[in-house]
Amino acid sequence: MQGPLIDTLARQGVSRRTFLKYCATLASMMALPPAAGRAMAEAMAAARRPSVIWLPFQECTGCTESFTRSHSPTLEGMIFDMISLDYQETLMAAAGHQAEEARHTAMRDNAGKYLLIVDGSIPLGVDGAYSCIGGRSNVDLLQEAAAGAAAVIAVGTCAAYGGIPKANPNPTGAVSVSDIVKDKPIVNIPGCPPIPVVMTGVLAHYLTFGSLPELDDKGRPKAFFGETIHDRCYRRPFYDQGKFAKTFDDEGARRGWCLFELGCKGPVTYNACATVKWNGGTSWPVESGHGCLGCSEPDFWDAGGFYKALSVPADPLGFTAAAAMVGAGAGVAGGFANRAKKSTAKKTHEPVTLDDLEVPK
């Protein structure tokens, strides 16, 4: 399976025109000029598929599901046509020693050239014992694989930012890929799960231009994570008009009003769901009537509750009653002290005489 991509595709019944069409759409999604779609198609058709090692750590396989759930040759599904996936536990037929062998072979044969895809966070607690494969800890495996990788792609919020395993109280001491790998380029594709086409875009960019796409300060491709869900949301006009659904079954919810008050995290979530949508462009959470959870943001799990609006307290206020007591106490104490001081001043009052009015000596 080492020929040009276009041949692989052709064997699967994907015509050149279909491929061109995908590339045009992909370029459009990545906010590249239309001509880039063409260049991408040319470059990729002839490209040799890079070797990819996919390491799963503390994860739920949701990310893999997200990429593999497309039944027909869609944009999302193309990921697997674009690469030579040499190690992926969930997908590969081999198991045990054979699988380990495959990984070692790929790492040796493509040293310095392979792409490392990681999903899941890495537990550091108890020397990484919370998650091991073949008796080796995740952190150990990651460091070994990263050493020979050309670049690392952290797929899903767990790999990118620690995700749910890192949520309070983070029992396993989970961290993200970028907390461990410091000397390789890392692309974060967060989301729980991430949007598959983002991965396609990153790979297409890598194959076409030989480099990683432009990233934001959180290591995410700007093309997909450049704007918030809120800014691209079709319900945005309702926010601006002050029309909000107050419950999931009220008139506002039925009329498709803004879900801000129901806890939508769209305003602080950078992702492309509102434009790319899910399930082949069928729908996306907000369109289905549920607010955004903010799953592509670091620590989204601990951001104050999915059903709490952004402007309300993240935690119930705990100090207020105590503060009121202390304040009242301080006030009353001060008041007593003041009154005592005043009455002392009054008691020690000496009648003012004419002599007091004279200039002090």
Place this chain on the structure above:
Amino acid sequence: MTLDVIPIHVANQPPGEPGLSGNAPPLLREVAEQVRRLLESGEPSAIDLSALPLTSADLDWLQEKLGAGEIAVTLQAGGESTLDETACPGVWWVTHRNEQGAVTSQFIEVAFVPELVKAHPEDVAIGLETLAFMISDHQGDAD
């Protein structure tokens, strides 16, 4: 049971169609510029409509202005695509759909023939091989 039975109706547009944003008319100038370039140097170009802040009213307006030409190409490749010539020859309205029929991208392409319509030499070569097979098969049959 169909979707309309579900009593939740999602309004994709706020009540009262958002009108024209005013972003469409300048595109006509852009198209004209590209057509001029095509005539002068033969260089084709395209405008990615989904990358521009256009309302659906804007798109309708634009499509209506450009009108319909003589050629309408339909491409069946991973969903339907339409490549329609507008009333201005050399200006094509290209719409790509996925297998579910949803629009995935939309372009105005300025070219004598849209790139996607042209057959790729490698594919033509493969076609030639197929033809050669057919001929030899036929000869074999005739023998």
Place this chain on the structure above:
Amino acid sequence: MSASLNKVTQTLKEVIDAPIASYFESCVHCGLCAEACLFYTETGDPKYTPIHKVEPLRRVYEQEYTLLGRLMKMVGLSKPITDDELEQWQELVYDSCTMCGRCSLVCPVGNDIVYMIRKFREGMAVSGHVPDGIRSATRRTVEIGGPMGLKWPAVANVLKHAEENTGLTIPVDKEGADYLVLLSSMEIVNYPEYIEALAKVFHKAGISFTLASDAFEATNAGIQIGASDIARVIVSRIVDAAERLKVKYVLSPECGHAYMAIRWEGPNLIGRPYGFKVVHVLELLDQLRQEGLLKMKDTFKDPLILHDPCQIVRRGGVLQAPDALIRQVAENYIPIADQQKWNWCCGGGGGASAIHTEEAEALRARAFGVKKRQIEAAGVGTVVTFCANCRITMEEALDHYEMNTKLIGLTELLAEHLED
């Protein structure tokens, strides 16, 4: 801390109360009180901004009565008041504040700044940071009986003249009279016509009245200087006399701060309500007018304006009577824009007129600018007022500006035109 400073803080600690605390906490430094103060509007000098005049009081409040202030004081972060500072503030608290109370009417957060000045003066007084003029007036009032050093024989002499001029008897120390009539030294010396006018009115209305030989003086330099203990001594003379003579009413004369002292401060100074009522002469006259007992034989023809004395009107509450009375007697009465509770001070209230330093007099002359413009804008040659202190302050100012304006007391004007 010097002994005098100690006295200041002790005194201020006594007088600072919830309103003062609330006022200081409310101030947002908007500076609007400056726009209501004639010393600022006429000079443009921001140090005359009313709330600034009580800045040392604010610091004492903060350092003594707020938890944060006390903490700051403990760790030495706060600036204690000093004698030098009070020395410097003397001009702001006495020379350039007539306690007219106009600022208290405009403050958007509702601060009663004149109330704060009054309290602050208590502290200034006990430490001797007071102008010589007011100090000696106070001394004279306590030691001799009146701010001008007037003694009863001289008063008796004036009364005798009045009896001769009017042909009416003026009773003295008569027990059981309805009214105990008080006078101000200034009236006795400068405007004895007032006494004659009053005698005529009482006679006409058939009301019994008396003077008290030991309490003829209504003025109270004690409240001007800000020493309540001294003010109490002075006001007690009147209270004692009124109770001894068993009068129903005490009649406050045409003097602003006298009315403030006897009507509003008196009961609080002696610590109990009076057994008699205090009535301002204009209130009595207006009542007689309403009863039809104040008939005019003719009217005053020259165009005139009315100057409302602050302590009687804005701060005293005699709001309606002056206007009604002046309309009774004057044919060409011209109401002016800032009138009644919105009046502008003559510039000499609150004891200021007793300060005779060069600077104070120059400042008073400047402050009179607002009054001068009022007179000129109305284009009148006559100003009627009902406070002897306003009258003398304005006379000095008119002299200073060489203006040819006539000043008349309202009671006197009414008496002149009273039906025989």
Place this chain on the structure above:
Amino acid sequence: MNELQLLTWARGPGLDIAVGIFVLGVLWRLIEIYTLGRKKDLAAPRRAAGASGLHTVFRRSLAPPGMLKRSPVSYIGGYTFHIGLAIIVFLGAPHILLISNLTGLSWPALPAQLIDLVAVVTMAAMLVMLFDRITKPAKRFLSTFEDWFTWTVTFLPVLTGWLAVQHLLLPYTTMLALHILSAEILLIVLPFTKLFHAFTLFGSRWYNGSANARKGVPV
């Protein structure tokens, strides 16, 4: 700490601390101030129509005769920014939601664009007031560090809120966090600075009004 953590901190512990200090401070200061008490006025009162503490509480909200002309900037600017702040705080949708979350009270919001406009007008008015404080002699003379400080502390929540909504300067999440933090700073300093006039002005007006009402003067 990333910006979402900052925001979550601001919405969580930060808000808790700020509201706590605010409540503590307000109660403490109010009790401290008003337990100082005052002497009963022993002078026989005079009654007059329209003269009472309550009357003054309301009447002082209007410019006294002639004052608007004397100091138009103070009044027009002052009204504009106070009313503007009130509209933003009490009629902006996210703010109502916060109030409703804390108190259970809720009411309809104004459209976001209108709140936007009000925010701009409010900021303009505040800048004019700042300019006025710098240029007007009496105001300049009275001004201390506290005046510049409280101006800043009041201005920042409006500015950051507006910048956040307009997506200017910093990413929305960061700006929103800064907005909430700046509002928390405002809450914390309010009881301990001149901003406390928001509470004491009612007491002050009432004291002034009732003291003068005894004399029969509606002030």
